[in-house]
Amino acid sequence: MTAFGFIGTGHLGSMLVKKFVETGAIEAEEILASNRTQEKVQRLAKATGIRPASSRVVAELSDVIFICVRPLEVRDVLSELAYLLDFQKLVVSVAADVSLENMGALCPARLARAFPSMASEKLQGATLLAFGDNATREDRGLIVGLFQAIGKAEVVEEKDFGTLADLTSCAPGYFAALMREFVLAAERREISAELAERLVKQTLLGTAMLLEEESFAGLIKSVATKGGITEAGVKVIEREAPGMFDQLFQTTQARHEQVMKNIEGQR
Numbered sequence: 001m002t003a004f005g006f007i008g009t010g011h012l013g014s015m016l017v018k019k020f021v022e023t024g025a026i027e028a029e030e031i032l033a034s035n036r037t038q039e040k041v042q043r044l045a046k047a048t049g050i051r052p053a054s055s056r057v058v059a060e061l062s063d064v065i066f067i068c069v070r071p072l073e074v075r076d077v078l079s080e081l082a083y084l085l086d087f088q089k090l091v092v093s094v095a096a097d098v099s100l101e102n103m104g105a106l107c108p109a110r111l112a113r114a115f116p117s118m119a120s121e122k123l124q125g126a127t128l129l130a131f132g133d134n135a136t137r138e139d140r141g142l143i144v145g146l147f148q149a150i151g152k153a154e155v156v157e158e159k160d161f162g163t164l165a166d167l168t169s170c171a172p173g174y175f176a177a178l179m180r181e182f183v184l185a186a187e188r189r190e191i192s193a194e195l196a197e198r199l200v201k202q203t204l205l206g207t208a209m210l211l212e213e214e215s216f217a218g219l220i221k222s223v224a225t226k227g228g229i230t231e232a233g234v235k236v237i238e239r240e241a242p243g244m245f246d247q248l249f250q251t252t253q254a255r256h257e258q259v260m261k262n263i264e265g266q267r
């Protein structure tokens, strides 16, 4: 039986534990978890049946250890537990901007990075995965399988994590921000914001379902008849949006570079 450990049960760590247990991807009794603030992990244990423990015990008794702390906290966690994280262990970090190379300099374990999305709360998130050279074929199969259970898993080039994370992990926030602007524009046209939000949300859900079988271009084609109203609206988006999205990527890329610099500065 594989033993799984989670260090850090904040927003992401607790979501992963809950969803892996709920979907049966991992049995509750196979999971040990620790958190800096005890109450948080105790609450999670009560809700899911997993076992709370210290990080040392998690590292000692688990075969696969998920590191779910913030990027600038990874160094402390890995260097403190390095003596337990040998080649027998698989360490999977979910932290943004902490590279496999950064992790490899801190502990000799087999390594992987996962970048999940909170959309996995609804079993629909896309998780980005990258593996260290020392990860085995079994490691890859195991981790891909776990994240497939709570959405879709994509093994990608580690160098693309930053840009791709905008499309997956950050995107629920971006979509919500865009739709809020849509609602606010309707409100400026004297439509109640509450009614507009309700209608947009329902339409968004239906659109997501249509997109299960349709490309974006295909859906635009079927909704925007030639010379019609929707086509005129789509043209406005095609004119205005490229600059906004280019700026978004530039801004988030600069933030990633700053965080990576801060991580390098911890050496």
Ligand SMILES: NC(=O)c1ccc[n+]([C@@H]2O[C@H](COP(=O)([O-])OP(=O)(O)OC[C@H]3O[C@@H](n4cnc5c(N)ncnc54)[C@H](OP(=O)(O)O)[C@@H]3O)[C@@H](O)[C@H]2O)c1
Pocket: 007, 008, 009, 010, 011, 012, 013, 034, 035, 036, 037, 040, 055, 068, 069, 070, 071, 073, 076, 077, 094, 095, 096, 115, 116, 117, 118, 169
């Ligand atoms: N949230 C997302 O949508 C998302 C998506 C993809 C990746 N991520 C990555 O996931 C990581 C966690 O993000 P989050 O949103 O879950 O942050 P969070 O809610 O702040 O969770 C971090 C948790 O780590 C705990 N922690 C910190 N240092 C610790 C230590 N030394 N030992 C044990 N536990 C420790 C914190 O404990 P306390 O209770 O004491 O604060 C906190 O509960 C980040 O690296 C982020 O890049 C997040």
